[in-house]
Amino acid sequence: MLKDGARMASASAGSLRARKTLVAAELALSVVLLVGAGLMLRSFWRITENPAGFAPERVLTMRMQFSGPRYRENTNRIAYVDELLQRARRAPGVEAAGVSSSADSRMRLDIEGAPDVPREARPSALVSVVSDGYADAIGMRVVKGRWIRDDEPAPVFVMNEALARQYLAGQDPIGKRVRLPWVGNQSFATVVGVVADLRYSKLDARSEPELFTDYRHGRPFGLTVAMRVAGDPTKAAPPIRALLAGADRTQPIFDVKPLDVALADSIAPRRFNLLLLGMFAGSALVLALVGIYGMIAYSVAQRTHEIGVRMALGAERHDVVRMIVWQGMTIAAAGIAAGVAGTLALTRAIASLLYDVTPTDPLTFATVAGTLAVTALAASCGPAIKGALVDPIVALRCE
Incomplete structure (x- = not known):
């Protein structure tokens, strides 16, 4: 029985490590996609905000050869x-x-x-x-x-x-x-x-x-x-x-259209790329949120007995919350750091798609890192609070 228990504990620990690795990888992928979407969004904003140098409203254009x-x-x-x-x-x-x-x-x-x-x-x-x-x-x-x-x-x-x-x-x-x-x-x-x-x-x-x-x-x-x-x-x-x-x-007379429509059409590929990348980035963010929540919830379930022991020895509920949240934030920090490193290498590939924005724009990187950190914190708090509210007597009975 001792051997069976050791094997189960080892299997649980291995499963938890695998989950942590997958969640960190999800976060790293989210960083890459969110930074790419952020850079494209800032480029699009700069394009539309910069003056065109003329007034295209109510202007009709047509072309001839x-x-x-x-x-x-x-x-x-x-x-x-x-x-x-x-x-x-x-x-x-x-x-x-x-x-x-x-x-x-x-x-x-x-x-x-x-x-x-x-x-x-x-x-x-x-x-x-x-x-x-x-x-x-x-x-x-x-x-x-x-x-x-x-x-x-x-x-x-x-x-x-x-x-x-x-x-x-x-x-x-x-x-x-x-x-x-x-x-x-x-x-x-x-x-x-x-x-x-x-x-x-x-x-x-x-x-x-x-x-x-x-x-x-x-x-x-x-x-x-x-x-x-x-x-x-x-x-x-x-x-x-x-x-x-x-x-x-x-x-022949061709390409008859209002000038403002022609200008909007000129950035249609950018708009499509931004929408597509934004959808992927949003999906990655949701997956990362679900992954962190699921991993922390699984970890809390595996450590219920440990939590009961800690509380029986005098640990406060806020200590339990801090311990569990710290675990989630540690994984998030590793994933974000890996994502930032990978993004710095990959954003060079989209430099030609950017307008008046550098591939290493600090505001975009800081915003993405902050957003993911807050997301990880929010995803960790739910299971952490649930784990802290467990009855110590019930927790001690868990194996």
Whole structure:
């Protein structure tokens, strides 16, 4: 019988150790998932809180391409843009209209008076070909100087604050002369304005140096027509689209949507990733809570006789509660520590998914660790109080 009792005690101890290990592993996994979800949440918040640099409400956008051999000639492109703008500006309910065309690639530029350096070391910027009215249409903020006009007698440029900050720090950009390979027969053009940094294609895109020039002196690529309307852009879209299609029936019009919807769509993958990771993190947190509670409850059941002995020898009920809670918090501390160590190694993998948040963000780590510690404390208190309320006489009879 003594051997049987020893085997049972050994089996119980082994089972308890296994439960402790599993609970600690659950907590470690919870840390990894919760930190990942927390970092994604903070990134999402920073994206939505940072100003986009314009006012996307009540703005309708639609896109066109220059399809067919006719538009290989730049003069035909400019004539098409002229017709589009005339039609857009006379459309019912349109308060302002303009076009934008970007090559989506950076170009090297020369700044007059800058030191002569190799081409690969010269400043570079995104270049957008735009029209008069585009700034008003999307609510772009001109912080200095003026916006581009359609009747510019010579090429002019407007730059964003990022370009001025990066390449003209401490200098007044207005009046500076800049040259691009394909503008004005490679002559220098004057900077006439500076606009706020924009994030109009994707909300989670970081502002890059950008240069704007008028479409009559540039070469438009694919077009985006932006129109600020008096009412609901969705309702205004069909008649406006039909009117613009009359400029050239051979040119398809596509991607017709309000600008604020387009911006929301640009971060839809982030929203989905956040939701998915949040669901996994929430499930892991619930499993950890249930695991701690179950492990502590099992431990209390196994130690009922020991608790009775302690209380018979003078231990107070709060001493029993403290002993049991300490056991739960020790396991929680081990799991949280292991989780933090693992997370520090794994968060590097999601660094590219973060926006304006470091993978080792201390606030996120502290919040997750604190949340799990409170969760472990709450899960341990129930069985601890139940164990402390047991009748010592009954406890002493337990084997």
